[in-house]
Amino acid sequence: MTQKTVNDFSITVGTSNGSGSQTSNLTILRALFKMGIPVTGKNMFPSNIQGLPTWYTIRLSKDGYTARRDEHEVVVAMNPKSFERDLSDVLPGGIFFYDDSIKMPIERDDITVYPMAVKQLIKEANIPANLRTMVSNMVYVGVLAEMLGIEMEKIKMALDFHFKGKEKPVSINMGVIEASAKWAAENLEKSDPYFVEPMDKTKGLIMADGNTAAALGSIYGGVQVVGWYPITPATSLVEKMNAYLPKLRKNEDGDPTYAVVQAEDELAAVGIAIGGAFSGARSMTSTSGAGISLMGEFTGLAYFAEMPIVVWNVQRMGPSTGLPTRTSQGDLNQALYLSHGDTKHIVLLPSSARECFEFGWKAFDIAERMQTPVFVLSDLDLGQNQWISEPFDYPDAPMDRGKILWEDDMESFEAEHGKWGRYKDVDGDGIPYRTVAGNRREGSSYFARGTGHDAYANYSEAPDVWIEGMNRLVKKYETAEQYVPEAIVDNVDGASVGIIAYGSTDPAIVEARDLLAAEGVKTNYLRLRALPLTETVEKFIKENDVVFVVEMNHSGQLREILGVEYPALSTKLVSSALNNGLSLTAEWIRDDILAKKEN
Secondary structure (H helix, E strand, C coil): CCCCEECEEEEEEEEECCCCHHHHHHHHHHHHHHCCCCEEEEEECCCCCCCCEEEEEEEEECCCCCCECCCEEEEEECCHHHHHHHHHHEEEEEEEEEECCCCCCCCCCCCEEEEECHHHHHHHCCCCHHHHHHHCCHHHHHHHHHHHHCCHHHHHHHHHHHCCCCHHHHHHHHHHHHHHHHHHHHHCCCCCCEECCCCCCCCCCEEEEHHHHHHHHHHHCCCCEEEECCCCCCHHHHHHHHHHHHHHCECCCCCECCEEEECCCHHHHHHHHHHHHHCCCCEEEEECHHHHHHCHHHHHHHHHHCCCEEEEEEECECCCCCECCCCCCCCHHHHHHCCCCCCCCEEECCCCHHHHHHHHHHHHHHHHHHCCCEEEEEEHHHHHCEEEECCCCCCCCCCCCCCECCHHHHHHHHHHHCCCCCCCCCCCCCCCCECCCCCCCCCCCCCCCCCCECCCCCECCCHHHHHHHHHHHHHHHHHHHHCCCCCEEECCCCCCEEEEEEHHHHHHHHHHHHHHHHCCCCEEEEEECEECCCHHHHHHHHHCCEEEEEECCCCCHHHHHHHHHCHHHHHHEEEEECCCCCCCEHHHHHHHHHHHHCC
16 A cells, blocks of 8 residues: 555545435435534536436545535545446545446456445345435445545534434435445455544535525615526525525514515526516526526616625526526626617625625625625535535624605705706716605606606606616616625735736635645735726736736636726736636646746
8 A cells, every 4th residue: 555645635426317426425425424524515517407427526635625626536436337437536646446247347457446245235225116216325424434535424414414303314314325335344355555544624614506595695784675597507596585484584473574586587586586676576587508597687687776686696608598507608798788878887705605605695685785786606516516615794884775765854955956867867976866665755657668768767768867867877887886895815925927817816816826836836815706897907917927817707707897997907917718618627727827927
C-alpha cells in the first residue's frame, strides 16, 4: 500500500436513474459531514427517461474546497450500462467497487478492485420484493463504510435525518448497511491508500441546497402570493415553500397568511405574481430559463407599470429545451433585458446557499423600494445540490415597503408636493410613490397601464411624455445601485491580474486562485452580486492590468455587459467562459487564465 490519502479524494457512484440511489448517496455525504469532514455532493442525472445512467460524486477536501473535480479516485459501479465508463474513470492507483453480478471484464492492473455481493446480501436480508431495488444501494454504503472508515454511528444519524426518525425505514436500511460492512470485513482485504478520519472542520456549519434556502429566505421575507408552474430545476423551490409555509405562516386563528397557486403555465404564474403585487402583497414566482422566456410580455408590463415582483430563475442549459438537468449561467442577458423595448432589470446573483436565503428576503425589499421586477439568478448546481454553509441569519432589518402611501400619508404628501400621481417623481431619484388596494382615500386609485401614460397614470401618446417617463425609469435604475448587494473584493498585495465572477463559480475560483498562486500568479478577485453595476466594479477594473471574467455560458455574457458599461476599459477584459453543462473546476480556470495571460 502506498502512502495514506486521508480526507482528500472523490467518491463517484454510478447507478441508474430512478433506482433510489439518492438516499444512499446523501447518507454517505451527511455521515462524512457529521464526521467533521468538508464535503460536497454533485448529482448528474438524465432528463428524459428512467433507467438511464446517473452519477453522484462526493468530494472530500481536508482543505475545505467544494468545487467539482474531474478526477475520480474511488468509483462504485452498480449499473451495467455505465460499467465500462465507470471503470475507465478511475484514476491510476484508485479503487473500483462493483456489483459482482455484473459479469464484465476488468482489464486494469493499475487500480484496486473490490467486488460486492449485492444480490447475496439483499437476499439474506429478507427485504420485501418491492423494496429490493431501492435498498440494494445500501450495500455499497456498508462496504464503503468498512473499507474507507466511515463511522457507523454517523451513518445511523444520517438515516435518522433522511427518514425523519421513522423507525421502520431506518431499521431496514441500517440492517443492510451493517450486514454489508460485516461482509466486507470478512471477505475484502484492504490494499488501497484511501481513508476517512474524523475532523472538526464542519463544527457550527449546516448542509443545505440553494432551493430550500431560497424558499426559507422568501418566507422570512414576508412572501404572501406565489404563482408558479413546475419546471426542472426550480420545482423544489416552491415545493419547499409548500412544506414550510403551513408551519411558519399562520395567523392567531390558524389560518394561512399566504397563497400559493400552481398555474397552467409560466405566463399565468407571473401574472398571478403581478396581480398580488398590485394588491400590495409581496409576490414572487420561480422557474428556469425556458419558463422565463414565456414570461417576457408580462415582465414588460410589470416593468412599465412598476409592479414589485420577485422572479427566481434556477438556470439550466439552453437554448430551447437544451439540457434540462445540467447547470449553466446562460440567462444573464435574458434576465437583464427581458421583454421588448428598452427594459433593464435588477438582477441578484447569489453564490451560496446562505446567500440564496439572504437574497430570498432582500429581493422583496429591493423590489418594493424600487417598484420593479427583481430577478434572482441561481442555477441547478447551486439550487439542487447539497452545500456546506454557515447557518442562515434572520433578516437584520424591518421589511422595506418602499414609498407606499396610506390615507394619512397621502394628506402629508399632497401638503408638501401637491396632487399625488402614481408615476410622479418628487424626490429626484426616479422612484414615485404608490398606493395599493385598501387605501380608502378618494383619489388614491389609478389605472395600471402597460400603454403610454403620464405622471398621473393617464393614457398618453405624447412624445415628450413618453421621453419623460423613460428618462425617469433610467434614473430609477441608476438609483438602484445604492440598494443592491455590493460586490465583494479580495485584493492581494502585488497582484495586477483580476478575476470577476458571480454565482456558483465562486468555489472553483477560490481554489483556482490558490492553484494560480502556486504557479506564481497572484490574483485579485471581485465577486459580483448584483446588476446594476456599481462604482466598485469600475474601480476594480481600473486597478488591474488585465481582468478575466469567469462564467458558465458560451458567449461570455458578463464580459459583454461590462464592455458595454465601461467601453474605455473593455480592452482589459478577457472572457474565460465555458458552458458544457457541468460546474467549473479550479483546474480549468487555472489553465485557461494561464494560457490567455501569455497571449
